Amino acid sequence: MKKNNILLIVTDRKMLTKIPKKLEESTITFLFPLKDFTVGFPEIFTLKEIPEDGFIFVNRILDNAGIDLFKSTIKNIPPNIKGIVFDDLGIINVLNETKTNLTKILFLNHFNCNYASINIYLNYVDSVVISPDITESEIDEILNHASKPLVLYTFGHLNIMYSRRTLLTNYNKYFNKEVPMLSTLEEDLSHHKFKIMENVYGTVIYTEKPFNGLRYLTKPNVLYNLINPIFLSIDEITQIINNKTDLNAIYPYQYLSTTQTIYKLKEKDL
Amino acid sequence: MIELLAPAGSIERLKIAYLYGADAAYVGGYNYSLRANAINFSLEELKEGVKFAHALGKKLYVTVNIIFHNAELSNLKTYLEDLSSIGIDAIIVSDIVVIECVRKYNIPLEIHISTQSSTLNYETALFYKKLGVKRIVLAREASREDIKIIKAKTNLDIECFISGAMCTSISGKCVLSNVTTNRDSNRGGCAQICRWTFKINDEENKFSMTPKDLNMSRFLEDMVNIGINSFKVEGRMRSIYYIATIIYEYRHLLDKIINHTIKESDILYSNDIINRCANRESTPQFYDKFPTEKEQYFLGREEVSNQDFLGVVLAYQNGQILLEERNYFKVGDVVEFFGPNLEPLTYEIKTILNEEGDSIPVARHPQMHIYLPFDKSLPSNTMMRLKIFDKNDYL
Numbered sequence: 001m002k003k004n005n006i007l008l009i010v011t012d013r014k015m016l017t018k019i020p021k022k023l024e025e026s027t028i029t030f031l032f033p034l035k036d037f038t039v040g041f042p043e044i045f046t047l048k049e050i051p052e053d054g055f056i057f058v059n060r061i062l063d064n065a066g067i068d069l070f071k072s073t074i075k076n077i078p079p080n081i082k083g084i085v086f087d088d089l090g091i092i093n094v095l096n097e098t099k100t101n102l103t104k105i106l107f108l109n110h111f112n113c114n115y116a117s118i119n120i121y122l123n124y125v126d127s128v129v130i131s132p133d134i135t136e137s138e139i140d141e142i143l144n145h146a147s148k149p150l151v152l153y154t155f156g157h158l159n160i161m162y163s164r165r166t167l168l169t170n171y172n173k174y175f176n177k178e179v180p181m182l183s184t185l186e187e188d189l190s191h192h193k194f195k196i197m198e199n200v201y202g203t204v205i206y207t208e209k210p211f212n213g214l215r216y217l218t219k220p221n222v223l224y225n226l227i228n229p230i231f232l233s234i235d236e237i238t239q240i241i242n243n244k245t246d247l248n249a250i251y252p253y254q255y256l257s258t259t260q261t262i263y264k265l266k267e268k269d270l
Numbered sequence: 271m272i273e274l275l276a277p278a279g280s281i282e283r284l285k286i287a288y289l290y291g292a293d294a295a296y297v298g299g300y301n302y303s304l305r306a307n308a309i310n311f312s313l314e315e316l317k318e319g320v321k322f323a324h325a326l327g328k329k330l331y332v333t334v335n336i337i338f339h340n341a342e343l344s345n346l347k348t349y350l351e352d353l354s355s356i357g358i359d360a361i362i363v364s365d366i367v368v369i370e371c372v373r374k375y376n377i378p379l380e381i382h383i384s385t386q387s388s389t390l391n392y393e394t395a396l397f398y399k400k401l402g403v404k405r406i407v408l409a410r411e412a413s414r415e416d417i418k419i420i421k422a423k424t425n426l427d428i429e430c431f432i433s434g435a436m437c438t439s440i441s442g443k444c445v446l447s448n449v450t451t452n453r454d455s456n457r458g459g460c461a462q463i464c465r466w467t468f469k470i471n472d473e474e475n476k477f478s479m480t481p482k483d484l485n486m487s488r489f490l491e492d493m494v495n496i497g498i499n500s501f502k503v504e505g506r507m508r509s510i511y512y513i514a515t516i517i518y519e520y521r522h523l524l525d526k527i528i529n530h531t532i533k534e535s536d537i538l539y540s541n542d543i544i545n546r547c548a549n550r551e552s553t554p555q556f557y558d559k560f561p562t563e564k565e566q567y568f569l570g571r572e573e574v575s576n577q578d579f580l581g582v583v584l585a586y587q588n589g590q591i592l593l594e595e596r597n598y599f600k601v602g603d604v605v606e607f608f609g610p611n612l613e614p615l616t617y618e619i620k621t622i623l624n625e626e627g628d629s630i631p632v633a634r635h636p637q638m639h640i641y642l643p644f645d646k647s648l649p650s651n652t653m654m655r656l657k658i659f660d661k662n663d664y665l
Contacts, residue, residue: 061409061440064419067391090393110445110456114338117367133445133456134339141340161464162443164411164556167479168470170563175475188467188476192450196470202440207449261448263336263459 003027004217006241007085007151007224009057011043011232016051018234019241026241029224031055031085036069037062040159040197040204041230042182047078055083059107060201061164062088074098085129085151092124105129105151105224109159113138115145122148127223132158132211136257140219149223154213155240156228157195158255161205168198184208195231206230212251214243271499274524275331275429276517277506281315283513284330285322289610289651290514291521294329295319296362298506301349302342303333303458313352320357329359335384337442337456338365346371354379362407364442369401380404382429386442386456390416392423405429407502410436410484411556414496421497430493432486433516433544434504436555438464438479477568481561485552487520487541491527493557511579511596514653515547518608535664542659549575576656580605581633581640583652590623590641591648599656600632609652616657617644 004026010016010033021028032050033041037058050056056077062070067090074094083103084095095104107129112118118128130142132153143150168181185194185205193208210232217225229237240247276292278284287295297319298310311319316332323330332353336342350371353361360380363369364387372379382405383389383398390409398406405427408417412430421428437444445455446463453459464479484504486493493501501524503516519540526532545552553565577597585592599605601622607615622630623641633640 061388061390061411061443062394063390063411063413063416064392067393088391088394089387089397090391090395093393093397110442111337111365113456114340114343114365114367116343116370117338117365120366120370131337133448133454138340160445160449161439163439163479165438165479165481165561165566167438170566171470171477171568174563174566174568175473175477177473177475179470179473183470186469187450187463188469190450194446205446256445256448259452261452261454261457261459263454263457 005029005222005224006154007031007055007226008237008241009033009041009156009226009228009230010045011041011228011230012234013043014234015229015237019237023242025243028241029053029055029083031057031226033057033059034073036073037066039162039199039202040206042197047073047076047081050078050081052080053082054080055085055103055105056081058084058086058088058091059109059159060088061162062090067091067094070094071098074100077102096124103127107151109162115142118142118150119145119147122146127151129153129226132213133256133261135260136213136216139216139257143219143221146221149221151224151226152213152216152219152222153211154216154225154227155210155251156226156232157206157208157210157230158228159204160194160207161203163203164201165203166198166200167203168196207253207255209253210251211253211255211257212247213255213257214240214247217243271427272494272524272528273329273500274517274520275500275502276513277434277503277508278319278513279310279506279508281311281318283508283510284319286510286651287513287517288323288326288328290517291610292328292517294331294359294500295323296331296333296502296506298333298458299349299353302336302338302346313356316353316358317356323359324357331360331362331382332358333362333384334368335362335364335386336458337386338367339457343367347375347377350377350379351375360404366401369398369403373402382407382427385409385431388440388442389420392420395420395424395426399424399426405500407431409440411440414489414492414557417493417498418496427499428497429500429502430486430498431484431504432490432493432501432520433552434484434548436481436484438481475568480567481555482565482567483548483550483552484555485541485544485548486554486557487523487537487544489554489557490520490523490537491532494524494527509579510582511653511655512547514608515655516544519543535661539659539661539664546576546578546658578656578658580654580656583607583609583648583650583654584639585650586644586647589643589645591644593640593642593654595633595638595640596636598632598634604657605654606657607648607652607654609649612649612652614661615646615648616660617642
């Protein structure tokens with residue numbers, strides 16, 4: 001039986017000792033949020049800390065200083081690092097110049113909602129993460145048309161807003177408070193709740209609940225199933241990657257996978 | 271090349287933008303545009319807009335800047351060919367599929383990368399340059415140094431916002447609207463959730479995450495000097511009065527910068543006019559420093575809407591201005607006319623005549639036509655506003 005390839009973001013250092021890389025039904029590749037190049041993660045890693053076969057995650061939008069720092073960082077990348085997931089098109093240029101053998105995966109978060117765009121990017125990278133903001137049927141259509149295997153966001157809280165502003169620091173200064181850099185945000189009218197996290201490079205707002213797309217594990221033309229276990233315990237992560245019990249009751253949240261979004265107000269009346 | 275670039279959500283606003291000094295304007299068609307709920311333009315209206323623009327030696331750009339889903343791909347080529355055939359000067363895009371479509375089918379359209387693509391470094395700009403892109407609209411998070419370096423290392427046309435509302439998020443990096451209201455922010459349906467009211471943890475304070483508006487009037491000369499080519503005003507959903515006022519002020523400032531006649535008093539005066547019209551506080555945001563709590567509203571907007579916009583001149587005949595009223599005014603009010611190629615003119619209202627020629631003490635019905643005796647001809651589309659600021663006070 002074909003094993004699932006899971007790309008698992010390392011959100012807790014204990015995962016490295018507690019989560020086996022080979023499971024009965026899955027092979028795990030660890031994805032490490034890289035120091036100086038990520039927003040929205042509680043744990044970050046230097047290149048030296050990344051073990052054999054690890055991938056690095058660069059999800060910042062880089063300014064000029066950031067892209068220059070990335071250039072000098074990538075020159076010294078150890079050979080044990082096998083891949084990179086990134087969200088800044090400038091990195092494509094840098095990786096081409098350095099002629100690295102890294103597996104290159106583009107994750108533009110809210111972009112890449114159609115197969116044509118994805119196939120264009122596949123001329124530059126090895127794979128693309130399909131936007132998690134679209135429906136399952138749209139994902140299926142993309143997988144059917146993709147010229148290479150793609151990456152599917154399969155489980156986890158979703159980054160639904162990334163601001164360059166330090167929103168929590170600003171809040172603390174304005175109200176003279178000390179709310180932590182990981183807090184809960186509640187919209188006052190609809191009572192939607194979110195998680196909000198800040199570091200020096202900006203602020204990320206996450207969905208309150210993790211998206212459960214474990215059914216995506218069986219889809220064809222998938223290079224990796226991406227799991228972001230941020231805010232989950234080691235036990236919960238273990239249960240999810242083993243995927244042996246029915247987790248739908250525990251994690252029912254379907255994010256935008258079952259409902260088509262609208263964008264013209266008159267559509268609401270139809 | 272230095273270009274003042276105006277927004278327009280309808281053909282009426284588009285014409286006002288050009289008449290008040292925009293070198294170019296950007297609009298959305300019925301499809302594929304990020305302001306899906308603006309009035310927007312049919313192909314016929316786009317044709318009319320192009321004709322109007324080109325007759326004045328100006329340009330018209332069309333936003334094709336949604337993030338495409340599969341279902342939207344089918345008519346894209348035809349739409350782009352239509353835009354090209356009617357003479358659109360450039361398209362503003364964020365999804366790479368649009369660039370590829372233009373390239374693959376050799377559609378003669380200049381491509382500008384939308385701010386939605388959040389370009390903040392020179393390597394990203396160079397990536398787009400290799401694809402044939404002519405201009406980049408930089409992310410609004412770009413600092414002065416970022417802009418300068420990107421210009422120097424790419425020699426692309428650089429477009430920067432100088433005025434208007436800001437996203438809390440990096441543009442294109444937010445789907446709060448999708449999650450909260452099911453309205454797709456990256457296809458033009460943004461419900462501006464960041465301007466709603468929130469609470470953190472168990473704190474009692476309610477707050478919003480709304481940034482104050484962008485206002486670059488103080489740094490405009492510096493922006494010219496570091497090589498920015500296009501100075502963009504935000505606001506495709508804004509009124510004719512807003513567009514006329516903002517474009518008028520920035521036109522004057524840019525002309526004085528180009529002519530080396532700009533004075534501090536010009537900037538201070540324009541700033542007050544712009545801020546009053548926008549009805550919000552404004553700051554330079556990321557250009558000169560990293561924004562702090564001072565660049566945000568926490569408790570919503572504290573300003574009250576004003577009714578400064580009193581009317582539009584429709585014609586001048588028999589020593590009288592024919593005016594279409596927009597807000598209440600009365601005999602005794604001191605007002606100001608400003609318009610295309612017209613310095614602000616102060617006027618005290620002594621007589622108001624209705625359409626029957628009867629003298630009336632107040633004009634209280636928006637859209638009503640009234641006559642004001644005036645000793646000088648004023649062109650149509652001149653605006654009348656309550657006089658709040660006097661240029662002499664700034665000298």
